[in-house]
Amino acid sequence: MRESTIMKIHYGTALAAVALVAVHILMRLTQGFAESLEYDSVLANYKFIPYAAMLELILILLAVHGFNGLRVILLELKQGRTYEKAVSYGCLAAMVALIAYGSRTIIMTNMGMT
């Protein structure tokens, strides 16, 4: 993939994540902070499909943005063909793994498998 395409995704995910995290924080403010973190309240959020979908989207946006950011930092830190390949594929694999693990939590909770 061209670096400009990757960076367009990088900037896009940042903007979208800021917007969705703002919505997420506003939703949290509808309850008191401690109440919002109660077990039943958290479960209820995951079971409300639009909210669970938004959490899933935030997870994807932050994972894509974060791991690309990490790739960029590591590429600037050290150079070399093998190292750079390892960094790029390593970050991609870590990103997929994190999204898979987070999605598993969201989907299982949504389906009541707690």
Added chain:
Amino acid sequence: MTQVSRITDEQTPTSTSSTILLRISKFNPEHDDSGRFMEFTIPYEKWTTVLEAILDVKKHFDHSVAVRYSCRQATCGSCGMIINGKPRLACFTKISELNSNVVTVEPMNNFPIIRDLAVKFERLFNTHQKIKPYLIRDDSELESDEKEFLQSPEEVEQYIQFANCIKCGLCNSACPTMATDSSFVGPQALAQAYRYVADSRDKGKDSRLKIIDDSHGIWRCHFAGSCSQVCPKGVDPAMGIQLLRGYLLGFRG
């Protein structure tokens, strides 16, 4: 550990009441494990440049000081060095403007040292060459005596400040990304890429944008802006880089 040797000019008659302590970095990578500073007390006039002070040292005290220079008028781009912590041209920096009794000269950062103040320019020239610093088009002004590629003043305005670059490398020396990313194309080459992309006579925009659009290309600029701060010719590489990004992000045609 940096060692210091001091030599004071006792014989040279001073035609002025002002003297400075000139500290010159001495390092030969072939023999030395670490650098050291030689210190010289040098008389100076209001108009004396740092390069003249260094040449004074070479003439009267230590002819072994390695320094590169040629035009002595900020045109050839040879005499870049770190002067009192900032990348500057030695021939374009007057001692009086430094407002200090101590002038420390070191080789440019982000360039391999040949000896003392002289550094290798290979990387700068390679990256400069990589972005194809010439007009790309199928026809040529040389084909016919009457053919001329005319430009309006507005078209010239688009790129002219970038055409002032003398390839001194001060911008690359000031760039924080250059310090860590040995494959980064650098502000000098990126500014030159913009210079040709923005030239209405040039038709090589796509090939140039492709060259700089890689994992060590234009996107590794963090917009620190230090390149533009140190340029002695008024080139603004940081702005050129942002304008180039406009092409890649689709904001510019």
